[in-house]
Amino acid sequence: xxxxxxxxxxxxxxAEAALGVKKFLTEATTADLEIIGxxxxxxxxxxxxxxxxxxPPGLRMVHCTETIQYTEHPVKALKAKPDSEIAKGFALxxxxxxxxxxxxxxxxxxxxxxxxxxxxxxxxxxxTIATIIPxxxxxxxxxxxxxxxxxxxxxxxxxxxxxxTVYARELLSIQNPTVGLLNIGEEEGKxxxxxxxxxxxxxxxxxxxxxxNVEGRDLLTDSVDVVVCDGFTGNVLLKLMESLYPVTxxxxxxxxxxxxxxxxxxxxxPVLGIEKPVIVGHGVxxxxxxxxxxxxxxxxxxRDFIGKLAADFxx
Amino acid sequence: xxxxxxxxxxxxxxAEAALGVKKFLTEATTADLEIIGxxxxxxxxxxxxxxxxxxPPGLRMVHCTETIQYTEHPVKALKAKPDSEIAKGFALxxxxxxxxxxxxxxxxxxxxxxxxxxxxxxxxxxxTIATIIPxxxxxxxxxxxxxxxxxxxxxxxxxxxxxxTVYARELLSIQNPTVGLLNIGEEEGKxxxxxxxxxxxxxxxxxxxxxxNVEGRDLLTDSVDVVVCDGFTGNVLLKLMESLYPVTxxxxxxxxxxxxxxxxxxxxxPVLGIEKPVIVGHGVxxxxxxxxxxxxxxxxxxRDFIGKLAADFxx
Numbered sequence: 001x002x003x004x005x006x007x008x009x010x011x012x013x014x015a016e017a018a019l020g021v022k023k024f025l026t027e028a029t030t031a032d033l034e035i036i037g038x039x040x041x042x043x044x045x046x047x048x049x050x051x052x053x054x055x056p057p058g059l060r061m062v063h064c065t066e067t068i069q070y071t072e073h074p075v076k077a078l079k080a081k082p083d084s085e086i087a088k089g090f091a092l093x094x095x096x097x098x099x100x101x102x103x104x105x106x107x108x109x110x111x112x113x114x115x116x117x118x119x120x121x122x123x124x125x126x127x128t129i130a131t132i133i134p135x136x137x138x139x140x141x142x143x144x145x146x147x148x149x150x151x152x153x154x155x156x157x158x159x160x161x162x163x164x165t166v167y168a169r170e171l172l173s174i175q176n177p178t179v180g181l182l183n184i185g186e187e188e189g190k191x192x193x194x195x196x197x198x199x200x201x202x203x204x205x206x207x208x209x210x211x212x213n214v215e216g217r218d219l220l221t222d223s224v225d226v227v228v229c230d231g232f233t234g235n236v237l238l239k240l241m242e243s244l245y246p247v248t249x250x251x252x253x254x255x256x257x258x259x260x261x262x263x264x265x266x267x268x269x270p271v272l273g274i275e276k277p278v279i280v281g282h283g284v285x286x287x288x289x290x291x292x293x294x295x296x297x298x299x300x301x302x303r304d305f306i307g308k309l310a311a312d313f314x315x
Numbered sequence: 316x317x318x319x320x321x322x323x324x325x326x327x328x329x330a331e332a333a334l335g336v337k338k339f340l341t342e343a344t345t346a347d348l349e350i351i352g353x354x355x356x357x358x359x360x361x362x363x364x365x366x367x368x369x370x371p372p373g374l375r376m377v378h379c380t381e382t383i384q385y386t387e388h389p390v391k392a393l394k395a396k397p398d399s400e401i402a403k404g405f406a407l408x409x410x411x412x413x414x415x416x417x418x419x420x421x422x423x424x425x426x427x428x429x430x431x432x433x434x435x436x437x438x439x440x441x442x443t444i445a446t447i448i449p450x451x452x453x454x455x456x457x458x459x460x461x462x463x464x465x466x467x468x469x470x471x472x473x474x475x476x477x478x479x480t481v482y483a484r485e486l487l488s489i490q491n492p493t494v495g496l497l498n499i500g501e502e503e504g505k506x507x508x509x510x511x512x513x514x515x516x517x518x519x520x521x522x523x524x525x526x527x528n529v530e531g532r533d534l535l536t537d538s539v540d541v542v543v544c545d546g547f548t549g550n551v552l553l554k555l556m557e558s559l560y561p562v563t564x565x566x567x568x569x570x571x572x573x574x575x576x577x578x579x580x581x582x583x584x585p586v587l588g589i590e591k592p593v594i595v596g597h598g599v600x601x602x603x604x605x606x607x608x609x610x611x612x613x614x615x616x617x618r619d620f621i622g623k624l625a626a627d628f629x630x
Contacts, residue, residue: 136562147499150507184462184550192465192547216554220562232507233548235499237555239531247451247535248572257566 001032003297004098006085007039007047008067009105010285014039017104018047020290025056035294036098037061038085064088067105070283074108078116086110090117093276100297102268104281104290111148111271111280119275121306123313125153127273128160128231129280130167131238134260137222142168142177144228144272147235154197157181157228159313162207163272164226166309171270171299180214180224182233188212194230202228207312267292270300272309277301316347318612319413321400322354322362323382324420325600329354332419333362335605340371350609351413352376353400379403382420385598389423393431401425405432408591415612417583419596419605426463426586426595434590436621438628440468442588443475443546444595445482446553449575452537457483457492459543459587462550469512472496472543474628477522478587479541481624486585486614495529495539497548503527509545517543522627582607585615587624592616 005021007014021035037044041063048055055061066081078087086105090113092098103110114127130144144160145152161179168177181202183191188199190213202210211224219227219237229237245261248254267289268281277300279293300306320336322329336350352359356378363370370376381396393402401420405428407413418425429442445459459479464471476494483492496517498506503514505528517525526539534542534552544552560576563569582604583596592615594608615621 136565150499150510182551184465184547184554192545195465195547216551216556217558219555220558229551230507232499232510233551236497236531236544236548237551239499240534240552240555241531243532243535250451251570251572253568253570253572255566255568257563257568 001298001301002034002036002098003294003301004036004038004089004092004101005290005294006089006101006103006105007037007044008064008085009103010281010290011283012286013104014044014047016285016287017290018044019287020294021059022048022056023287023291024294025058028058033058033298035059036092038064038089039067040064062088062092068109070106072106072109074106074112077106078109078112086113090114093278094118099301100277100279102279102281102293102297104268104283104285104293107280107283110278114271114274114278118278121273121275121310121313123310124273125159126156127271128163129269129271130164131234131241131263131269132172132266133219133227133241134257135222136220136257139222140172140174141219141223142172142226143219143234143237144226145231145234146238147231149231150235151232152194152230154194154201157194157198157230158201158205159273160228161202161205161210161226162312163309164228165208166305166312167270167272168225170303170305170308171296174225176209177225178211179208179226179228180211180218182227182229183213183215186213186215198228264289267296270296270305275306277306316613316616317349317351317413318609318616319351319353319404319407319416320605320609321404321416321418321420322352322359323379323400324418325596325605326598327601328419329359329362331600331602332605333359334602335609336374337363337371338602338606339609340373343373348373348613350374351407353379353404354382355379377403377407383424385421387421387424389421389427392421393424393427401428405429408593409433414616415592415594417594417596417608417612419583419598419600419608422595422598425593429586429589429593433593436588436590436625436628438625439588440474441471442586443478444584444586445479446549446556446578446584447487447581448534448542448556449572450537451535451572454537455487455489456534456538457487457541458534458549458552459541460546460549461553462546464546465550466547467509467545469509469516472509472513472545473516473520474588475543476517476520476525476541477627478624479543480523481620481627482585482587483540485618485620485623486611489540491524492540493526494523494541494543495526495533497542497544498528498530501528501530513543579604582611585611585620590621592621
């Protein structure tokens, strides 16, 4: 099993990525694992050097001469920098030389790369990306789409519901996840045209446990496990929730509940609906986040997450 | 000046409404003010009785034999109950017997009534409703639309920006309010089709100080004064923000910052874009909220808010 990791993505690259890799390889219980570390070979060697020991076994470095920066235009950058970590990572994944690819670099480039280098899973209309929601009852909810699809068709929301269900069940260990449609009222028939048209599709979807509409007030409370919405609404909500951690800190409020809104700690989130495992990390990922992303990638491969998700679409 | 008030709307009707009226009339400095209290005459008399004194001068009661409940369908209820407080209040306003109308009752019925009994201000395509956003820098922001217009055209967002600017300046005393377009990226050209099309309109709007796109993370922080979005996104955000007060309380967090998310305290919000002052209150309004709503109605009348708003649309 080979997991490709962009060592140069993220604000603290490559030092934190190196620490995450080191931790993972030290704890790894099986010998069939290889981390393919993508980046400038000299910088990577330097990053691993502080441990005063040879490169960890299980690590293979792939030298890259360029890096896509955060500020770069995703499409242009991917074309202009074929020797960047992100372009090379996707190439390894597409050719089968890697089984998963992880990066905390330019998110747009990761999205474009997912659609550029890889195929969609059969039957999938649009890929999607989800965020975890820290619930006030200490459970974890899931919200999707959070930004790839700013304009959606009802069929997209229906597929997000299925993909979110498989994600919650296989990767978050939520048994029999329930699904709600984000809306501005409880009853069927409420909402904008999109929500009105999506409701009957969700009701008939045999792969999900649909519980009807949920409202903004239900997001943080004891509600359904998976909430679906268009990527515009989802992205605005995600960024508002992400702001709660720094805002409360600024107000002098330090509380374990708001610590859970410190999204960087979670590691990354998989791109759902594509044929191979891709994980996108937060720009400010630390060692723990990199470690968690590698663990998630391993889980996706071992549990055949892609196959299980595809099973709900190919009939 | 005559302000009509639905005394039977709200969870604590008519007791809290009576306390609010009493406080207002006690403090009122001018004699030209009359509160028209709408409701069951016996219940109203009882509600004012605990003060052991005659009805406050300046109060006139208008007996209503029916009340529209929260659970009722707005359109059906308004037709079926012409002798309800909401139907009668709008009738008084439409005929000129009242100068403003306030209710904390069925919000849907208040919206339908605003469009049913009253005309839109000249040039206005759709009425709108806003919410206050407590900023972490102790300032106050404004977000609109928050629920009347779940599907919007770019022209609607442009008009919301103008109306929000007049509201912020005239009623919230924000000098030279700045405006932002809620979006999922900072640069022009980002976002869903609606946001992409609204941006150039906002840029050319001579009545606002447009500052470009704002994101979900900017809502609670030091950002523009007025944020515009479609009513679906706005309503979901409003309800999420409203949930922060009970959620933090439940977590044992008591902090002055989150006290400001206790939206009931603010009183009500004006319906913007209609020809007369209408204020919609929160269902759980207490005496202070009713008092604040009457103060707001008086301010809207004295400052000719409707006329000032209309001035930006009639050219």
